[in-house]
Amino acid sequence: xxxxxxxxxxxxxxxxxxxxxxxxxxxxxxxxxxxxxxxxxxxxxxxxxxxxxxxxxxxxxxxxxxxxxxxxxxxxxxxxxxxxxxxxxxxxxxxxxxxxxxxxxxxxxxxxxxxxxxxxxxxxxxxxxxxxxxxxxxxxxxxxxxxxxxxxxxxxxxxxxxxxxxxxxxxxxxxxxxxxxxxxxxxxxxxxxxxxxxxxxxxxxxxxxxxxxxxxxxxxxxxxxxxxxxxxxxxxxxxxxxxxxxxxxxxxxxxxxxxxxxxxxxxxxxxxxxxxxxxxxxxxxxxxxxxxxxxxxxxxxxxxxxxxxxxxxxxxxxxxxxxxxxxxxxxxxxxxxxxxxxxxxxxxxxxxxxxxxxxxxxxxxxxxxxxxxxxxxxxxxxxx
Amino acid sequence: xxxxxxxxxxxxxxxxxxxxxxxxxxxxxxxxxxxxxxxxxxxxxxxxxxxxxxxxxxxxxxxxxxxxxxxxxxxxxxxxxxxxxxxxxxxxxxxxxxxxxxxxxxxxxxxxxxxxxxxxxxxxxxxxxxxxxxxxxxxxxxxxxxxxxxxxxxxxxxxxxxxxxxxxxxxxxxxxxxxxxxxxxxxxxxxxxxxxxxxxxxxxxxxxxxxxxxxxxxxxxxxxxxxxxxxxxxxxxxxxxxxxxxxxxxxxxxxxxxxxxxxxxxxxxxxx
Numbered sequence: 001x002x003x004x005x006x007x008x009x010x011x012x013x014x015x016x017x018x019x020x021x022x023x024x025x026x027x028x029x030x031x032x033x034x035x036x037x038x039x040x041x042x043x044x045x046x047x048x049x050x051x052x053x054x055x056x057x058x059x060x061x062x063x064x065x066x067x068x069x070x071x072x073x074x075x076x077x078x079x080x081x082x083x084x085x086x087x088x089x090x091x092x093x094x095x096x097x098x099x100x101x102x103x104x105x106x107x108x109x110x111x112x113x114x115x116x117x118x119x120x121x122x123x124x125x126x127x128x129x130x131x132x133x134x135x136x137x138x139x140x141x142x143x144x145x146x147x148x149x150x151x152x153x154x155x156x157x158x159x160x161x162x163x164x165x166x167x168x169x170x171x172x173x174x175x176x177x178x179x180x181x182x183x184x185x186x187x188x189x190x191x192x193x194x195x196x197x198x199x200x201x202x203x204x205x206x207x208x209x210x211x212x213x214x215x216x217x218x219x220x221x222x223x224x225x226x227x228x229x230x231x232x233x234x235x236x237x238x239x240x241x242x243x244x245x246x247x248x249x250x251x252x253x254x255x256x257x258x259x260x261x262x263x264x265x266x267x268x269x270x271x272x273x274x275x276x277x278x279x280x281x282x283x284x285x286x287x288x289x290x291x292x293x294x295x296x297x298x299x300x301x302x303x304x305x306x307x308x309x310x311x312x313x314x315x316x317x318x319x320x321x322x323x324x325x326x327x328x329x330x331x332x333x334x335x336x337x338x339x340x341x342x343x344x345x346x347x348x349x350x351x352x353x354x355x356x357x358x359x360x361x362x363x364x365x366x367x368x369x370x371x372x373x374x375x376x377x378x379x380x381x382x383x384x
Numbered sequence: 385x386x387x388x389x390x391x392x393x394x395x396x397x398x399x400x401x402x403x404x405x406x407x408x409x410x411x412x413x414x415x416x417x418x419x420x421x422x423x424x425x426x427x428x429x430x431x432x433x434x435x436x437x438x439x440x441x442x443x444x445x446x447x448x449x450x451x452x453x454x455x456x457x458x459x460x461x462x463x464x465x466x467x468x469x470x471x472x473x474x475x476x477x478x479x480x481x482x483x484x485x486x487x488x489x490x491x492x493x494x495x496x497x498x499x500x501x502x503x504x505x506x507x508x509x510x511x512x513x514x515x516x517x518x519x520x521x522x523x524x525x526x527x528x529x530x531x532x533x534x535x536x537x538x539x540x541x542x543x544x545x546x547x548x549x550x551x552x553x554x555x556x557x558x559x560x561x562x563x564x565x566x567x568x569x570x571x572x573x574x575x576x577x578x579x580x581x582x583x584x585x586x587x588x589x590x591x592x593x594x595x596x597x598x599x600x601x602x603x604x605x606x607x608x609x610x611x612x613x614x615x616x617x618x619x620x621x622x623x624x625x626x627x628x629x630x631x632x633x634x635x636x637x638x639x640x641x642x643x644x645x646x647x648x649x650x651x652x653x654x655x656x
Contacts, residue, residue: 034471035467035470035471037466037467052649055649056648056649061470061471061647061648062649063466063649065463065466066492066493066495066496067492069459069460069463069492069493070460070462070463070466070492070493070496071463072463073457073460073463073464073466073467074463074464074466074467074470075467076454076464076467077454077463077464077465077466077467077468077469077471078467078468078470079467080452080454080467080468081467081468081471081472081475082471082472083467083471085467099457099460100457100460100463102457103456103457103460107454226434226452226468226472226475227432227433227434227452227472227474227475227476229431229432231398231431231450231451231452231453232452232453233398233401233447233452233453233455234452234453234454234455235447235453235454235455235456236455236456236457237455237456242400244400244401245401
């Protein structure tokens with residue numbers, strides 16, 4: 001028996017002073033996560049450790065895989081068998097997991113991956129893996145990546161990650177960072193009936209009528225339970241609506257247009273942003289994750305010195321919130337991308353701003369979050 | 385009009401996914417047949433099964449079966465199965481893996497699934513090389529064999545996958561060959577009935593790759609004869625010197641014991 005009788009509450013309603021990594025665990029459990037597999041790696045270990053205690057106590061299954069590959073594929077197996085499944089890793093571990101992410105994306109299997117980004121081989125803060133998380137695996141697919149900036153968002157966004165995974169039948173990444181993962185802050189967990197939960201749609205059709213991968217353009221197919229006679233082939237290979245391996249170029253085109261389109265073309269339902277001081281802004285900072293915090297401080301410093309600055313904080317990094325960024329770009333003179341790496345996502349922002357406004361970058365790649373003063377000094381440099 | 389006779393085992397086949405892609409004379413078709421025969425003779429309900437295949441020729445077997453199937457990623461069959469069995473232990477899982485899939489890229493998963501006693505049946509079709517990719521050397525390729533990546537003969541000693549599984553803690557392990565269909569079917573039947581990690585290795589002919597390069601013959605019959613010439617039962621093997629036994633395939637059931645099956649971490653009420 002995988003599951004024992006629950007003996008602890010799933011949702012720890014109340015006010016806490018909690019570690020970011022623990023908040024992710026509580027968010028997952030609140031969202032209905034009942035399968036966790038992970039492999040030790042710093043700075044994500046607190047997630048596995050708390051899961052190993054909490055998951056069996058709420059009646060779910062916990063496994064420490066022999067490696068990242070076991071963990072990521074166990075997620076797909078569990079999810080296809082009906083579980084809400086999550087793993088947690090850090091940058092180097094995410095490398096290995098790309099393989100299993102490709103499978104989940106190709107077979108439209110909902111799974112949630114927490115990537116606590118760290119510097120290569122060390123545990124300093126970084127956002128260096130932002131591009132890897134989008135398209136690191138082979139083949140055509142689109143990811144949903146959601147970037148918390150605080151312990152509260154670590155909880156809230158993990159709930160959303162599960163909901164998005166279920167709704168779009170896609171892997172979803174919670175893009176955490178060392179900074180947020182190992183920080184303690186106030187966390188408010190609402191009562192469980194106030195937490196919105198989305199579950200994947202299962203087919204009501206009988207097996208003889210069921211077409212496993214049939215969906216309208218940019219749509220999501222209905223799932224079928226495993227081992228109940230639906231006889232679905234979940235193959236990573238190009239497949240037709242019946243799931244059969246199909247090398248017909250037209251089928252290939254239709255499949256990949258749909259599994260990428262269901263994310264891209266629904267971006268305005270998936271993406272949310274938060275705006276600060278943007279109403280009359282002439283200079284807009286755009287930031288995500290932990291960098292949004294010093295960016296907001298820098299905006300307020302700029303305001304005090306008479307610069308009409310504002311901040312667009314991206315909750316969802318992938319799919320690219322094209323329309324949100326363009327809307328800001330149309331209304332300002334300049335956009336400043338703030339990022340903790342050599343400047344990767346900045347190129348995507350600049351692509352959106354092209355022809356609409358000027359652009360500049362505040363990038364820092366030293367294993368440290370920007371200080372507000374550093375960003376403010378860049379503002380003064382680029383705003384003349 | 386003449387009545388068309390249909391193989392009664394065709395009810396276990398997904399007609400939509402035919403024709404199959406196995407080469408003429410390949411042992412994979414035989415093993416598919418052995419499996420369906422075993423299921424039929426045991427009176428098991430195939431439609432409840434989940435079939436898993438990784439990548440390779442053998443991995444295609446579940447693609448043609450009337451089951452839910454996971455397919456297409458190299459070596460991760462047991463990782464998928466871990467997630468399935470921990471979520472729903474009632475679903476019977478059968479894995480079809482080639483020697484490259486199970487013992488090379490998937491070797492780590494093999495030893496750990498065996499160690500945990502994951503409750504699945506693994507049917508290993510060992511054709512002694514990487515066949516789908518064109519006949520490269522595998523960890524199972526007999527020493528000194530010529531393959532597409534060992535033109536001067538393989539410099540490595542081969543794995544005995546049954547011994548690896550036994551050492552790792554597998555609770556049911558046997559080996560047969562495609563040259564001995566009846567005992568192979570019986571071995572699969574016993575593995576399917578076993579509660580816990582069961583491995584049936586079936587040494588199989590690959591006339592297209594291993595046959596042509598290592599045995600210098602593309603004839604399936606020649607490959608089968610080569611396998612049969614090297615096959616000995618366990619009792620025959622005991623009479624051989626270690627030197628005589630070196631290049632032989634020892635057939636039979638090596639382990640059949642009961643141990644608690646793996647169920648992941650649990651909180652037991654009133655634990656002792």
